[in-house]
Amino acid sequence: MLKQHLQQKLLQKLSPQQIQFIKLLQVPTVALDTRIKEELEENPALEDPSLMTLEEPKGEYDDVSDNKEEFEGESTDDGFDEFNVDDYLQDDSANDYSTSYNNSDDDDEKKETPIAIESTFFESLQEQLDLIPLSDKDFVVGKQIIGSLDDDGYLRRPITSMIDDLAFSQNVIVEEEDVLEMLRLIQSFDPPGIGARDLQECLLIQLRRKDQSNRVIQQAIKIVENNLEEFIRKHYDKLERSLGLSSEELKEAVAEILRLNPKPGDANQVTTKQMQIIPDFHINNNDGVLILTLNSKNAPELRVSRSYQEMFEHYDKASQKDRKLKEAVQFVKQKLDSAKWFIDAIKQRQQTLLKTMNAIMQYQYEYFLTGDERKMRPMILKDIADKIDMDISTVSRVANSKYVQTEFGTFLLKSFFSEAIQTDSGEEVSNKEVKKILEDCIGNEDKRKPLADEKLTDILKDRGYNIARRTVAKYREQMNIPVARLRKEL
Structure with a gap:
């Protein structure tokens, strides 16, 4: 049985303008320029004066008034929507947001970093292989x-897997000794250590290519051959006893091993280009007064296209409207609306960025x-949200x-937020302060006897920071500092 009934619901929905603003707000400055260019390509009613020439090209519909007679004879649908042209006709200079920022930022200079053309280590090995006189079978194996x-x-x-590949794909039948012989040849290539099957073999290949008459090299080879596990775990006392070395002799041998490359394939690799960080804000200290400025790339001089405005104006002034132009005018109205929404979203983005950063700067004034x-x-997110009412x-x-x-570096805004820790005196301090103290303690420790987490906990408690050992371990791991045993040096 079918029934009908009325129901009221309270729903939260985002308008298209709100969605557009949210997406623009989370875009960093380095990607904002790309996002604006995409909008300029998609919406012909949006213009960037900085990209235009002094003489603007004549619009496609600039002569609409001259050809008005062609469509005055026909009438349109009675239900055709009327448009208010005043909403779109505005002086370009009225965009005050575009003049409130300094657009002569140093970042505007186009700087191209030359990229060195280097061969990969695969190509380098192949070139070395080509220079050696080999039989066809050995060349295929190499x-x-x-x-x-x-x-x-x-x-x-595994060697057996390569033998199978050579047999099935290359129709080359080889024995394991043939592959091992070619492997030893390739291990003699540069960079040293290439072709090793594990870390131990990699280090030994590099050490054996050095002067083996040197006593330090001899001791380093013994350590890698027989005591690699103790070396990795930094059990230097065991190494001294098992090898009969003094602390100074062991220190020289360890230093020689540490100079080796555990990943020889990375030596000739072209480094990947890191993502460029463009700061969104600048904070300058002017005799004890902090001055906050927004990067000029966040304030593009966007405006609504004048040709689209004039096209819409000419149509509105026509005494009779042509039905055939209905779709065209609706398209123009849609693009004009979209351009206005985008400009408003950019303006709102600038205001929100400045408002938020100014609140953070005031909150952390002593730090800046x-x-x-x-x-x-x-400081937590709620502190700033309450301060700016967002x-x-x-x-x-x-x-x-x-x-x-x-003046002391470029930082992600997220790094200024931290949880509170209460001291013995009842004062709340940032966990950043505790991390800084830990970093200083570890930096000044005796590397022959590094401080364990329990000792670090005691030091903090002596200074009034009553935190648990597991919290100290968590902060140490967040700062990428290894445990005391792995920080030990000779």
């Missing part, structure tokens, strides 16, 4: 070995004056993808 190397230069494929992390106050999600979108340039 090429197979080179092609089986990993990116770090190791051969991790000195750069001393011990003066950083505990949602926490908005502050999160700004903090997760924006950078600020200060």
Whole structure:
């Protein structure tokens, strides 16, 4: 049985303009320029004056008024929507947001970094193989070995697997000794250590290519051959006893091993281009007064196309409207609306960025004056959201993808947020302060007897920071500092 009934629901929906603003807000400055160019390509009603020539090209519909007679004789649908042209006709100079920022930023200079053209270590090995007189079978085996190397230069494929590949794909029948003989040849190639099957073999190949009459090299070879596990775990006391070495002799041998390359394949690799970081904000210290500025790339001089405005104006002034132009005018109206929405979203983005960053700067004023992390106050997203009367999600979108340039470095806004830790005196301090103290303690420790987490915990407690050992371990791991045993040096 079918029934009908009325029901009221309270739903939260985002308008297209809100969605567009949210997407623009989380875009970093380095990607904003690309996003604006995409919008300029998709919407002909949007213009960037900085990209235009002094003489603007004549619009496609600039002569609509001259050809008005062609469509005055026909009438349109009675239900055709009327448009208010005043909403779109505005003075370009009224976009005050475009003049409130300095657009002569140093970042505008186009700088191209030359990229060195280097061959990969696979190509280098192949070139070395080509220079050696070999039989056709040995050449095929050598090429197979080179092609089986990993990116770090190791051969991790079993010899038997390569023999099977040569038999099935190349129709070359070889014995295991034939492959091992070619492998030894390739291990003599540069860079040293290439073609090793594990770390131990890689280090030994490099050491054996040095002067083996040197006593330090001899001791280093013994350590790698017989005591690699103790060396990796930094059990130096065991090494001294098992090898009968003094502390100074062991120190020289260890230093020789540490100079070796554990990943020889990376030596000739072209380094990948790192993502360029363009700061969204600049904070300058002017005699104790902090001045916040927004990167000029966040304030493009966008405007609505004048030709599209005039096209819409000419149509509105026509006494009778042509039915055939209905779709064209609706298209123009849609593009004009889209251009206005995008400009408003860019303007709102600028205001939100400045408002949020200014609140962060005021909250962490002492830190931005000195750069001393011990003066950083505990701050969470809610603190800034309450201060600027915005949602926490908005502050999160700004903090997760924006950078600020200060006199002591460029930082992600997210790094200024930290949890509070209460001292014995009842004062709340940032965990950044605790991390800084840990970093200083570890940096000044005796590397022959590094401080364990328990000792670090005691030091913090003596200074009034009553935190658990597991918290100290967590902070140490967050700073990528290894445990005490692995920090030990001779």
